[in-house]
Amino acid sequence: MISFDRVSFTYSEAEHPTLHRVSLDIPEGELCVVVGETGTGKSTLLRAINGLVPHFSGGTLAGTVTVDGRTTRDNRPRDLADVVGFVGQNPLASFVTETVEDELAYTMENLGVPSDAMRRRVEDAVDLLGLQDLRDRSLRALSGGQQQRVAIGAVLTASPRLLVLDEPTSALDPAAAEEVLSALARLVHDLGLTVVMAEHRLERVVPFADRIILVPGNGEPLVVGPPKVVMRSATVAPPLVELGRLVGWEPLPLSVRDARRQAGPLRTRLAPLVPPRGAWREPSADQPEAASVQKLTVSYGPVVALDGVDLAIRPGEVLALMGRNGSGKSTLLSTLSGMRRPTRGAVLVEGRDPRSVRADELVRHVGLVPQDPGLLLYGESVSAECRTADKASALASGTTAHTLDLVMPGMPTDRHPRDLSEGQRLALALAIVVAPSPQLLLLDEPTRGLDYPSKDRLIGVLRELAAQGHAIVLATHDVELAARVADRAVVLADGQVITDGPARRVVCHSPVFAPQVAKVLAPEEWLTVDEVRQALEEAVPA
Amino acid sequence: MTRAAVPRRRSLHPVAWWLWAAGLAICAMRTNNPFLLALIGAVACVVVSARRSSAPWSRSIAFFLRLGVFVIVIRIVIEILFGQRGIPGHVLFTLPQVPLPSWAAAVSIGGPVTLESILDAFVLGLQLAVILLCFGAANSLASPYRLLRSLPAVLYETGVAVTVALCFAPELVQSIGIVRQARRQRGIPTTGLRGMRGIAVPVLESALDRSLQLATSMDARGYGRRIAVARSSRRLAGGATVCGLLLMMVGIYGVIDGGSLLGLGLPILAVATLLCGVGLAVGGRRTARSRYRPDPWRQPEWIVAGSGVVALVAMSVAHALDVAGLTVSFSPLAFPRIPLLPVVGILVALVPAVAAPKPGGAAPLVAPGRVEEPETDASPPGRQRETVDADLTGLPS
Numbered sequence: 042m043i044s045f046d047r048v049s050f051t052y053s054e055a056e057h058p059t060l061h062r063v064s065l066d067i068p069e070g071e072l073c074v075v076v077g078e079t080g081t082g083k084s085t086l087l088r089a090i091n092g093l094v095p096h097f098s099g100g101t102l103a104g105t106v107t108v109d110g111r112t113t114r115d116n117r118p119r120d121l122a123d124v125v126g127f128v129g130q131n132p133l134a135s136f137v138t139e140t141v142e143d144e145l146a147y148t149m150e151n152l153g154v155p156s157d158a159m160r161r162r163v164e165d166a167v168d169l170l171g172l173q174d175l176r177d178r179s180l181r182a183l184s185g186g187q188q189q190r191v192a193i194g195a196v197l198t199a200s201p202r203l204l205v206l207d208e209p210t211s212a213l214d215p216a217a218a219e220e221v222l223s224a225l226a227r228l229v230h231d232l233g234l235t236v237v238m239a240e241h242r243l244e245r246v247v248p249f250a251d252r253i254i255l256v257p258g259n260g261e262p263l264v265v266g267p268p269k270v271v272m273r274s275a276t277v278a279p280p281l282v283e284l285g286r287l288v289g290w291e292p293l294p295l296s297v298r299d300a301r302r303q304a305g306p307l308r309t310r311l312a313p314l315v316p317p318r319g320a321w322r323e324p325s326a327d328q329p330e331a332a333s334v335q336k337l338t339v340s341y342g343p344v345v346a347l348d349g350v351d352l353a354i355r356p357g358e359v360l361a362l363m364g365r366n367g368s369g370k371s372t373l374l375s376t377l378s379g380m381r382r383p384t385r386g387a388v389l390v391e392g393r394d395p396r397s398v399r400a401d402e403l404v405r406h407v408g409l410v411p412q413d414p415g416l417l418l419y420g421e422s423v424s425a426e427c428r429t430a431d432k433a434s435a436l437a438s439g440t441t442a443h444t445l446d447l448v449m450p451g452m453p454t455d456r457h458p459r460d461l462s463e464g465q466r467l468a469l470a471l472a473i474v475v476a477p478s479p480q481l482l483l484l485d486e487p488t489r490g491l492d493y494p495s496k497d498r499l500i501g502v503l504r505e506l507a508a509q510g511h512a513i514v515l516a517t518h519d520v521e522l523a524a525r526v527a528d529r530a531v532v533l534a535d536g537q538v539i540t541d542g543p544a545r546r547v548v549c550h551s552p553v554f555a556p557q558v559a560k561v562l563a564p565e566e567w568l569t570v571d572e573v574r575q576a577l578e579e580a581v582p583a
Numbered sequence: 584m585t586r587a588a589v590p591r592r593r594s595l596h597p598v599a600w601w602l603w604a605a606g607l608a609i610c611a612m613r614t615n616n617p618f619l620l621a622l623i624g625a626v627a628c629v630v631v632s633a634r635r636s637s638a639p640w641s642r643s644i645a646f647f648l649r650l651g652v653f654v655i656v657i658r659i660v661i662e663i664l665f666g667q668r669g670i671p672g673h674v675l676f677t678l679p680q681v682p683l684p685s686w687a688a689a690v691s692i693g694g695p696v697t698l699e700s701i702l703d704a705f706v707l708g709l710q711l712a713v714i715l716l717c718f719g720a721a722n723s724l725a726s727p728y729r730l731l732r733s734l735p736a737v738l739y740e741t742g743v744a745v746t747v748a749l750c751f752a753p754e755l756v757q758s759i760g761i762v763r764q765a766r767r768q769r770g771i772p773t774t775g776l777r778g779m780r781g782i783a784v785p786v787l788e789s790a791l792d793r794s795l796q797l798a799t800s801m802d803a804r805g806y807g808r809r810i811a812v813a814r815s816s817r818r819l820a821g822g823a824t825v826c827g828l829l830l831m832m833v834g835i836y837g838v839i840d841g842g843s844l845l846g847l848g849l850p851i852l853a854v855a856t857l858l859c860g861v862g863l864a865v866g867g868r869r870t871a872r873s874r875y876r877p878d879p880w881r882q883p884e885w886i887v888a889g890s891g892v893v894a895l896v897a898m899s900v901a902h903a904l905d906v907a908g909l910t911v912s913f914s915p916l917a918f919p920r921i922p923l924l925p926v927v928g929i930l931v932a933l934v935p936a937v938a939a940p941k942p943g944g945a946a947p948l949v950a951p952g953r954v955e956e957p958e959t960d961a962s963p964p965g966r967q968r969e970t971v972d973a974d975l976t977g978l979p980s
Contacts, residue, residue: 122805146875
């Protein structure tokens with residue numbers, strides 16, 4: 042279906058090729074997952090399939106990419122639109138029309154499909170992806186999961202033989218991601234479509250994959266093979282695989298079900314051991330609060346985003362704010378940071394209303410890292426960015442640069458912030474926010490687009506900050522992150538707090554929010570592979 | 584075969600509404616009788632209130648009404664301040680006159696204000712206001728997006744570009760707000776020249792980013808696919824379109840300004856339309872696109888468009904017959920006569936208020952049972968908007 046014949050690609054003005062003599066064959070009807078760290082060329086590989094690389098991106102491509110017998114040399118992306126359906130990272134940015142139904146028909150209109158066939162295929166796509174109730178809706182009023190399904194449907198109606206998706210679930214909460222992935226699995230199984238997708242959160246996609254393409258980067262050859270083989274030695278792996286490797290399970294489990302079947306002996310071994318206690322302590326009244334939220338209600342017109350929320354946040358605690366898209370997490374963060382006025386109730390940060398504090402003083406009390414850290418950055422270079430931050434918060438010069446060095450050593454200081462990787466950008470934004478040493482640190486969806494090594498580093502930094510006495514609140518969909526870093530978890534639904542307690546207890550008992558390790562080892566409350574490893578190592582000598 | 588007793592709710596073909604509105608607007612251009620103008624405005628308002636949908640663009644009529652009032656007021660104020668002096672009439676009041684040097688004799692400031700001059704100004708303002716109102720009525724009744732969809736194939740791609748631009752402007756405004764808040768979070772000033780730069784750079788960057796992503800998506804989805812056609816047919820298309828457009832300009836001038844061109848306006852317009860049609864049809868062969876659920880052109884469309892044409896024809900016939908009362912003058916002061924034929928014609932344009940199908944299928948922005956949470960400040964521009972989603976699985980207790 043797809044064949045890469047000794048393909049090398051170099052972006053213009055780049056010193057090293059992004060792809061180096063890649064040879065690859067993907068047969069029809071497979072679900073391939075492209076994995077690898079950020080910046081190794083996953084997106085480039087995907088875009089080479091339908092000719093966006095090099096027709097759209099520029100640069101030099103050597104070798105031949107053939108899709109369904111057509112080469113990208115002779116066919117531009119628009120000429121391949123009937124064979125390859127391409128879904129980019131951000132569905133909303135890819136929508137051309139206004140309503141769902143028009144969007145579903147758009148590709149077909151370009152291809153000149155006769156109108157009765159169009160009508161039929163739109164109905165088919167609506168049924169396949171469960172879009173019945175959405176067809177007249179405005180695309181902008183849909184939730185993330187719905188948008189992603191419409192984006193898939195919009196390329197599907199052209200009846201391509203191949204779907205290419207770039208991180209289709211990175212912005213989605215666990216339930217919505219499940220919804221999109223099961224739709225994809227259905228397309229592969231029922232229609233025999235070939236699917237190639239890139240993904241960072243392997244725990245979500247590996248169980249569905251027929252084949253893994255590992256892009257190691259640095260011009261090293263790709264590793265291609267069935268998941269069970271590739272995952273045995275892959276540098277990036279979901280927690281389930283790491284657990285399997287730790288315990289030496291054979292064959293390597295890829296789904297929770299496989300792992301649970303083999304986990305009987307491990308559970309018995311772990312039963313007498315106690316998982317290390319998180320740092321979470323029972324609230325004590327005499328401890329001063331870093332922030333408190335009292336009967337907070339925030340509404341936008343008739344829509345109530347937060348409804349009578351009470352919350353006390355203590356210094357040194359890491360609080361994971363969870364809940365589906367639109368449950369009020371971001372609203373709570375922006376209210377805590379003083380950007381939004383409470384409709385009723387109050388928010389106090391270190392005993393003061395953040396709205397009454399001047400902006401340049403507020404940065405010493407509360408700092409927010411937004412979902413897109415790039416929003417905070419506008420300087421010409423990393424070092425210029427650090428200097429601006431020092432000046433704006435009246436810090437001793439060099440403070441931010443020093444903080445940055447702690448967060449991520451060896452940042453290229455002369456680089457433009459836009460040319461940094463996702464992880465580096467987050468590190469820079471985090472350094473800028475943390476440098477004035479705010480008592481309360483807020484992070485909105487910090488792991489979006491982060492690979493495993495960057496995530497590990499972030500977790501280390503957050504634990505360190507918590508140990509220094511900062512209170513940290515992170516809104517996240519990433520259950521593995523919450524399991525590893527949080528002491529306390531708060532689940533929001535429809536603007537109300539429905540669960541508040543130690544992270545371990547909260548996530549272990551929720552089928553939606555439980556991390557993979559917890560699902561495998563339930564009813565014992567283990568959260569991470571590291572905990573298991575530590576416990577086993579301590580247990581062996583005894 | 585049975586016919587449904589209740590006609591299916593659907594939106595009328597946008598071109599029908601525009602033809603109807605154009606008919607009324609041209610009527611308004613050809614008379615300055617305040618009663619006829621008021622009647623045209625009233626007809627437009629009645630039809631809009633009877634047949635507009637709940638879509639956001641339907642509210643634009645209110646804006647055009649306000650704009651119309653503003654135009655009339657401005658016209659009268661200008662007349663009072665700078666109007667021509669020295670014409671005899673009923674002086675209402677006298678403003679202190681500003682003496683101007685002799686070389687500026689054509690301009691005068693202040694002086695006696697006559698009832699006649701104010702009435703003249705009012706009628707001129709009213710004419711412009713009613714033309715604007717007709718335009719607003721078309722805007723409220725027909726979705727601008729659907730109008731773009733009914734463009735001929737050769738213009739479609741330009742149409743898509745316009746649609747994209749229409750969606751883009753509000754997003755730019757939104758992202759400015761988001762970036763401002765992010766700046767404030769860093770304790771960096773958001774006003775002044777440096778503050779402006781700090782906001783403009785990220786906003787433009789994200790706008791560029793978004794445009795690139797959109798362009799990628801459009802390219803990958805077959806936008807701009809071409810079929811090879813002979814060079815001669817490309818030339819024919821280009822030539823016919825240019826000549827057609829030029830002739831159309833001449834023709835429209837002839838129709839609006841009834842006196843010139845010896846009544847050749849309509850024939851010229853017809854030839855021009857034909858030429859343009861040939862150009863578009865030949866040009867359209869290069870694109871292989873088809874149209875999803877095109878708006879049908881059925882009886883209601885004929886009635887709506889026809890009623891606008893009837894009004895226009897009645898007005899033209901009245902002009903040709905030189906019926907008194909089409910062009911009124913207030914010096915000497917006299918009550919304008921009301922000509923019967925144009926009145927009947929304009930009243931025919933009221934028919935769409937009952938003949939057009941009720942709009943129903945128009946897409947509401949937010950469906951009932953669903954609440955939309957405005958984008959929070961911390962989320963990036965153009966990214967996924969969070970919504971409270973009723974159909975995701977609930978959390979277990």
